[in-house]
Amino acid sequence: MGEFLSAFKAYDVRGRIPDELNDDIAYAIGRAYADYLKPQSVVIGYDIRLTSHTLSQALARGLQEGGADVIDIGQCGTEEVYFATSHLQVDGGICVTASHNPKDYNGMKFVREQSKPISGDTGLKDIERIAHQRSWQDSERQGSYRQQDTRPAYIQHLLEYVDTSKLKPLKIVCNAGNGGAGAVIDAIESQLPFEWIKVHHQADGEFPNGVPNPLLEENRAPTIEAIQAHQADLGIAWDGDFDRCFFFDGSGAFVEGYYIVGLLAEAFLHKHPAASIVHDPRLVWNTAELVESMGGQAIQSKTGHAFIKERMRKEDAVYGGEMSAHHYFRDFAYCDSGMIPWLLVAELISVSGKSLGQLVQERTERFPCSGEINSRLQDAKATLAAVEQHFADQAVSVDHTDGLSMTFEQWRFNLRASNTEPVVRLNVESRADQALMQEKTDYLLALMANA
Structure with missing residues (x-):
């Protein structure tokens, strides 16, 4: 049963289909979630991946057999599960999604009541242990199952953030990356004065235009080309489960x-x-x-x-x-x-x-910045220590809130090890000095390579 251990990550479940995640494992996760949280009712939803619907059905079966009533909101984005969990005032929510991972992956994101996150420190390890050992208690009741469309309420909620009477008829390029965002744009567009240019709009779990991850530069070209061709005011692109969105200005430039x-x-x-x-x-x-x-x-x-x-x-x-x-x-x-x-x-x-x-x-x-630069290093801890020592006598302040942040009169940097992959991430910024920012970025990358 070692496959469980590889699919559970720091914040969620993500694994390759079928060896790290399959219907049997999804069922066990449902049983374990119900056993750990003892929820009365749980919202579930699933993204556009080809395996998501069947995994969500196996998950639902596990939840029901664990005594939880299941409210299935259907194909959606992760945030729609968050919304439905708090809107319906239920005890938890699970979205079957692998966001921007390759197409042979899937996963799950979990919340409890009021859509509070469940991660490594707050119960995910317990759910993993129960699922892995199949040590759940038998439930005296079988939970019910029903489908509910919460999207109209979700759209209504989104519109509360802006004064629609003040919106101008902007021309907007949107690129859903064949993920789930397109369906929400279709549901909201009649209530907004915008003209939409839709790129890779249809949901397609085969990802014919590449994995929906706009952080990859090679994925940005279609959005940029559409902005320039249509002289749009701005461009928006999303990852697969659309909990992150990325912006491009009217020239097609990516906005950090x-x-x-x-x-x-x-x-x-x-x-x-x-x-x-x-x-x-x-x-x-x-x-x-x-x-x-x-x-x-x-x-x-x-x-x-x-x-x-x-x-x-x-x-x-x-x-x-x-x-x-x-x-x-x-x-x-x-x-x-x-x-x-x-x-x-x-x-x-x-x-x-x-x-x-x-x-x-x-x-x-x-405040020019480097953007996040990832480096694969053998020993992240030793590298951070060496960098800190190198700059120790020059820094105005040093902060260890998250990795290493060092501040100087005219520039600063943050260097931190990733929680999810074997890389360190560098960010550098300066006070109105592009050349200084670039010089310090190059210097740090060279220092790290030789540490």
């Missing part, structure tokens, strides 16, 4: 997620003066300056959805953003959404009269 965090913080502070905004520690200067200049409170949290959500709850923060294109919203049960961000950005463009390019250009020049 870091600057989107600042824009969304600004959007929320217009609506909620003096609110708290949570951000990750990789790149911070732009967000902190924007939030503080508008009278808000910028709060740094460790990277990762479980940490951000927990910190947001603690601080009652209205919005939390990670430069990796995860955006979290208090009114969305503190969960991440790939739909709310573009609505807010479109509203900002409409109200400010500035293009997305103009909105971010000023911030990009003020």
Whole structure:
């Protein structure tokens, strides 16, 4: 039964079909989830992958035999399971998805009541142990099963984030990457004044145009070409389960997620003066300056959805953003959404009269950044220690909230080991000095290669 151990990760389940994840394992996970959480009722949904529906049925069977009533919301994005769990006030939710992994993978993301995350520190290891040992207790009751369409309520909720009367008739390129986002755009477009140019719009688990992961540069060309061909105002692309969205300006340039965090913080502070905004520690200067200049409170949290959500709850923060294109919203049960961000950005463009390019250009020049650079290293811990020692006598401050952050007068960097793969991730930013940022980035990469 060693296959269980390989599919369970730090935050979720992800594995290759059928050796690491199959219907039998999905059933066992359902039984284990029901045994551990003892939920009365659980929402399930599934993404557009070819194996997702049958896995979700096996999962449902396990949940029901474990005594839980199952509410199946059908094919959806991960955030629709988060929404339905809190909207229907049930005890938990599970989405069958492998997001942007290759097409022969699948997985699951789990929440408990109020859509609170279940990850390694908060029950996922217990669920793994119970499933692995098949040590669940027999349930006295068989749970029921019903299907429910929560999408209309979800669409209604999305529209509450913007004043639709202020939206201008923007021309928007959207690229769902043959994932699940297209169906939501189709459901919401009649209520918005936008003209849509739809690229790779139809859901297709064969991924005929490559795995839906807009972070890969080779996947960006179709979006960029459509923006330029149609002279669109902006472009949006999503990953497969659309909990992350990525932006392109009217010229087709990719906008770093870091600057989107600042824009969304600004959007929320217009609506909620003096609110708290949570951000990750990789790149911070732009967000902190924007939030503080508008009278808000910028709060740094460790990277990762479980940490951000927990910190947001603690601080009652209205919005939390990670430069990796995860955006979290208090009114969305503190969960991440790939739909709310573009609505807010479109509203900002409409109200400010500035293009997305103009909105971010000023911030990009003020705080140029390297973007996240991944390096595969034998010994991440030793490398971080060597880098810290190298700069120890020059740094103004050193922070270990998440990996290693070192700050100097005119530049700073964050270097952290990935939670999910054998790489370290480097981010560098400077104060209005592109050349310095580039020079320090090159220097650090060389230092790490020789450490």
